[in-house]
Amino acid sequence: MPTGLTQAERAELAPNGWSKELLTGFKAGERAALTEVYRMHAEPVALLLRHGFSFEASGTRHRFVGYGSGFELQDVLHETFRRAFEPRSRANYDGIRPYGAYVTTIARNLVLRSFRAREVLFPLEDGEHPTAATLALLDEGPNPERELHDAEVRELVTAFLATLDSDQQRLVQLRFVEGLSQRDAAEALGLGRQRIRTSEKQLRRALLIYLREHGEASLIEGVVAAVGLPALFGAELLRALDEVTR
Amino acid sequence: MSRPSKLRRAIEREMVDGLRAGRRRVLVERLRGNESERRGWDRAIAALRVLEDRAVSRTEIDQVERWLFDDLATQGVVEAAPAGRGRGWTWLGATLATVATAATLLIWIGGGEGDPQPAITTGDTGELIGRGGLGIARPLGLELVCGTPPRPARDHGCALDELLGFSVRLGDEALDPRAAAALAEAPLHLSVFGIAETGEVRYYLPNPGASELPELAMTKGWTALPTSVRLAVNHGPGRVRVFALASALEPSTADIDRLAASLAEQARASVDDPPWHLRLEADELAPLCSDVDRCASAESEFLLLNPDPARDPARTRP
Known part of the structure; x- marks a missing residue:
């Protein structure tokens, strides 16, 4: 539940911390309410699917290492919320339990359903003590192939950034390095928000074309989409941007 | 500049502009279980994550949002998206729900999926289920x-x-x-x-x-x-x-x-x-x-x- 609220404001909240209006709209299947709930919970679920979790089955400890494939992650994220937003699921949600835990468990169940079919994703964790299945996030640790691939993708993106004009580089800096919202970035650049949206779309298109033109042959096979490790982010991108904007 | 394959063009269009719901479902079905064909998709996502400096990019989360509400609109659960509404580039691909298309492939999930009790299950028939438990209906x-x-x-x-x-x-x-x-x-x-x-x-x-x-x-x-x-x-x-x-x-x-x-x-x-x-x-x-x-x-x-x-x-x- 949000802190720092007045008593009156608390009275307006449902037990799960949502506003009563949001809960009512959600139960009724109103688009605005469902959109707000999705935006509130999609990222934590996506991160769970990205980083994995440990669980126990038939007395044996396993670890789901997370989806290396962006496509697979999106596919399961989509299915998670599709199920969570079904009329029956919404009707069954009591508004008392935290919704994050509720939807995360749906995602976890989806992963576990494929357990038997895709055991390759679940290497045994030797030496770990069996415990009840938890949602503990696990670091995948270093992997030479992955690190090499990450470096290659980073180089590609760095090279792509070098092709951008100063306005586009400024947009990348504000939106993705400084983390400004579209609204704030628009203000900082003296542009309309729609212009920012259009520019971002153009940026994405240009990146995909660049990747197609330069990336297919250079990336090593077999470890696709293993990039995105938090440890590689931030400082590296800043350094890359520094290099191309210097 | 080399000419991209049809598949690659479809992937790029889906990631930038968003395909119509029916075409998107067919594309997603095609890529499911076909690792080599989705390599281009995965590489694009990887690069977007680096570009956005995130473990999971906003782009991919917004993309799933569009899929989700397209499908919910098709099912009649929510109204179709009004033009020009939505966050970021999500609205770009939002179109009125098209015919069910790859719904012929989507599994009908029965019983208890919304009830989050941890469980390991397979399909009722014991058939192999692809990742995410997403089986493929074969009418x-x-x-x-x-x-x-x-x-x-x-x-x-x-x-x-x-x-x-x-x-x-x-x-x-x-x-x-x-x-x-x-x-x-x-x-x-x-x-x-x-x-x-x-x-x-x-x-x-x-x-x-x-x-x-x-x-x-x-x-x-x-x-x-x-x-x-x-x-x-x-x-x-x-x-x-x-x-x-x-x-x-x-x-x-x-x-x-x-x-x-x-x-x-x-x-x-x-x-x-x-x-x-x-x-x-x-x-x-x-x-x-x-x-x-x-x-x-x-x-x-x-x-x-x-x-x-x-x-x-x-x-x-x-």
Whole structure:
């Protein structure tokens, strides 16, 4: 539940911390309410699917290492919320339990359903003590192939950034390095928000074309989409941007 | 600048502008379980994550938001997106819900999925389930039989002096109700053809002696087709892949030649592959399946045994 609220404001909240209006709209299947709930919970679920979790089955400890494939992650994220937003699921949600835990468990169940079919994703964790299945996030640790691939993708993106004009580089800096919202970035650049949206779309298109033109042959096979490790982010991108904007 | 493949163009369009819901579902189905084909997708996502400096990019989360609300609108759960609404580039791909399209593939999830009790399950039939528990509904079933009494051709092969028969069923309990309703609207025409190891096409239905195609309606059971193929005619030893298509329009032999040419280039399907008509490009299917909700496909294969067992090392193979 949000802190720092007045008593009156608390009275307006449902037990799960949502506003009563949001809960009512959600139960009724109103688009605005469902959109707000999705935006509130999609990222934590996506991160769970990205980083994995440990669980126990038939007395044996396993670890789901997370989806290396962006496509697979999106596919399961989509299915998670599709199920969570079904009329029956919404009707069954009591508004008392935290919704994050509720939807995360749906995602976890989806992963576990494929357990038997895709055991390759679940290497045994030797030496770990069996415990009840938890949602503990696990670091995948270093992997030479992955690190090499990450470096290659980073180089590609760095090279792509070098092709951008100063306005586009400024947009990348504000939106993705400084983390400004579209609204704030628009203000900082003296542009309309729609212009920012259009520019971002153009940026994405240009990146995909660049990747197609330069990336297919250079990336090593077999470890696709293993990039995105938090440890590689931030400082590296800043350094890359520094290099191309210097 | 090199010209991208059709698949790559579709992926880029989906990631930047957003495909219409129906095309997007077909694309996603095609990429499921096909690691090599989704490599371009995965690389693009990887680069977007680096660009956005996130473990999971906003772009991919927004993309899923668009998929989700397109599907909910199609199901009538929410109203369709008003133009110009939405965050970031999400609105760009939001269109009015189109026909159910790959709903013919989407699994109908029964019982208790919204109730988050940790569990490990498989499908009711024990079939392999692709990642995310997303099974693939296969509304059209095809069974090949040969010999007397009839035996499954897929398991034991057939002899050259035997007749090949067919059983089919249209209907799947895993089928999304919307997709089932679309398939049940009117009887569909069934065509069946084979591709020999040599690449030659075998015309089973229609064929020069039987141009009228049987009509298929939704049913819970299997139906034996009133036609059989004398394998001694126009066949030789080796593996034959057999493809069935239920479509609103009757295919001509030219249509079958076109489909066979495309299918001959594809590897044998695995459990993770969608039905074959959804693995083909839209222009290869057109106009037979311009409405993919009104199409269903199935495939099987059998080994035609060499009359001289000593010359047929494959005889012992299932």
